[in-house]
Amino acid sequence: MDQFLIQGGQRLHGDIALGGAKNSGLKLMVAALLSDGPLILSNVPNIADIRTMRSLLTGLGLSVEEVDGPHCLSVSGRASSVEAPYDIVAKMRASILVLGPLLAREGEARVSLPGGCAIGTRPVDLHLKGFEALGATITLEGGYINAQAPGGGLKGARIVLPFPSVGATENILMAATLAKGTTEIVNAAREPEIADLANCLNAMGARITREASDTLVIEGVERLHGARYSVMPDRIECGTYACAVGIAGGDVLLEGGRVGDQEAVLQALRHAGVRVDEDARGIRVRSEGKLTGIDLTTEPYPGFPTDMQAQFMAMLSVAEGASLMTETIFENRFMHVPELNRMGANINIQGRSAIIRGVPSLSGAPVMATDLRASFSLIVAALVAQGETRLSRIYHLDRGYEGVDRKLSACGAVIKRVKDTE
Ligand SMILES: CC(=O)N[C@H]1[C@@H](OP(=O)(O)OP(=O)(O)OC[C@H]2O[C@@H](n3ccc(=O)[nH]c3=O)[C@H](O)[C@@H]2O)O[C@H](CO)[C@@H](O)[C@@H]1O
Numbered sequence: 001m002d003q004f005l006i007q008g009g010q011r012l013h014g015d016i017a018l019g020g021a022k023n024s025g026l027k028l029m030v031a032a033l034l035s036d037g038p039l040i041l042s043n044v045p046n047i048a049d050i051r052t053m054r055s056l057l058t059g060l061g062l063s064v065e066e067v068d069g070p071h072c073l074s075v076s077g078r079a080s081s082v083e084a085p086y087d088i089v090a091k092m093r094a095s096i097l098v099l100g101p102l103l104a105r106e107g108e109a110r111v112s113l114p115g116g117c118a119i120g121t122r123p124v125d126l127h128l129k130g131f132e133a134l135g136a137t138i139t140l141e142g143g144y145i146n147a148q149a150p151g152g153g154l155k156g157a158r159i160v161l162p163f164p165s166v167g168a169t170e171n172i173l174m175a176a177t178l179a180k181g182t183t184e185i186v187n188a189a190r191e192p193e194i195a196d197l198a199n200c201l202n203a204m205g206a207r208i209t210r211e212a213s214d215t216l217v218i219e220g221v222e223r224l225h226g227a228r229y230s231v232m233p234d235r236i237e238c239g240t241y242a243c244a245v246g247i248a249g250g251d252v253l254l255e256g257g258r259v260g261d262q263e264a265v266l267q268a269l270r271h272a273g274v275r276v277d278e279d280a281r282g283i284r285v286r287s288e289g290k291l292t293g294i295d296l297t298t299e300p301y302p303g304f305p306t307d308m309q310a311q312f313m314a315m316l317s318v319a320e321g322a323s324l325m326t327e328t329i330f331e332n333r334f335m336h337v338p339e340l341n342r343m344g345a346n347i348n349i350q351g352r353s354a355i356i357r358g359v360p361s362l363s364g365a366p367v368m369a370t371d372l373r374a375s376f377s378l379i380v381a382a383l384v385a386q387g388e389t390r391l392s393r394i395y396h397l398d399r400g401y402e403g404v405d406r407k408l409s410a411c412g413a414v415i416k417r418v419k420d421t422e
């Protein structure tokens with residue numbers, strides 16, 4: 001298993017090219033299950049989750065071919081199996097998203113229940129209730145979800161989500177594109193990745209519009225065709241590197257960053273003392289490394305994202321004064337706190353909140369990654385820690401970040417990927 005060795009103390013200067021968004025690319029690949037022709041996706045990140053999605057779709061009978069390298073994929077063919085097995089779903093929860101498209105196009109699906117993960121229990125009840133509203137019959141047996149569409153196929157319906165779940169919105173949205181009649185998803189999630197999915201489906205011939213800010217209206221069509229589509233830039237990767245510059249100090253251009261996708265994150269950075277400006281090529285981040293404590297609460301988009309909580313916590317651990325971080329989306333997303341405290345941070349968990357009392361400095365230590373974003377929070381801390389940090393279990397990080405050592409080293413950080421025996 002690989003590890004990262006990081007020596008703290010270097011400012012960051014240069015450009016970092018952001019990749020395509022994991023949380024969009026995965027869903028766009030799944031959308032190919034609905035299509036009569038090849039879906040050619042560019043700006044796909046070369047990360048472990050995308051490779052897992054390739055295995056899942058290939059197992060379902062689709063063909064996933066690289067076009068001029070790993071960042072452009074052509075996904076084509078029709079499902080010959082409707083089963084998403086436990087070993088893949090357990091590895092990557094986004095696998096649940098094949099349920100809606102299989103149900104809509106093939107009339108049935110059998111998908112392993114994802115179960116919980118490090119950050120929370122993460123039930124999928126809202127996905128299943130949505131499919132039932134579209135006329136599907138759902139049964140649970142032996143750890144699997146068995147879903148069956150009615151004889152004439154799924155039927156459009158008005159679905160009011162009690163919570164704007166990202167995954168439920170995407171799963172129901174994809175299923176509704178081929179349902180008969182009109183579907184309305186009220187209180188739909190508003191994350192930019194949802195718009196990216198809707199735009200791609202519309203390019204494939206779907207008829208999706210957004211009415212008011214929270215309602216998606218989908219007029220079902222008979223078939224969807226192939227298309228070419230470019231995955232949106234990764235706003236979470238963008239915010240993550242902004243925190244790295246915020247804590248380390250320096251001047252970095254995050255190429256491809258889009259201000260409109262992440263107002264809440266940019267505002268939080270500014271409040272903490274980091275300068276962020278829109279640039280013709282992306283977002284420019286400048287910091288003296290002198291930070292001020294701020295209070296943040298994670299919320300559905302357009303609020304402050306849970307996927308940026310750990311990285312901000314690490315950054316704020318050396319801010320002047322105290323910060324209060326409240327996590328409202330996942331019930332167990334503070335796994336990084338004991339690891340940050342091992343590096344000298346002073347963070348106290350009180351229920352769903354964490355009180356971060358800024359300390360003058362951190363010290364390098366052997367630490368362990370527990371989930372994707374938690375892993376990067378430890379890199380953020382390591383960039384200013386005195387001495388060396390050895391970060392193990394970085395397979396969590398490889399799920400969602402491409403070329404971390406390459407991108408940070410190019411800006412002056414001292415970070416090396418090693419085998420755990422070195
Ligand atoms: C692959 C992907 O895109 N993952 C993102 C997606 O996850 P994901 O799609 O799983 O997130 P959801 O918005 O669905 O989940 C948010 C909350 O709703 C709960 N819930 C969700 C569905 C359901 O049927 N029942 C239920 O109770 C979950 O347990 C969680 O507490 O959005 C999250 C919230 O922005 C992000 O942190 C993840 O990075």
Ligand SMILES: C=C(OP(=O)(O)O)C(=O)O
Binds near residue numbers: 023372373
């Ligand atoms: C929680 C995340 O991903 P997933 O939903 O795939 O676990 C994430 O991207 O931070």
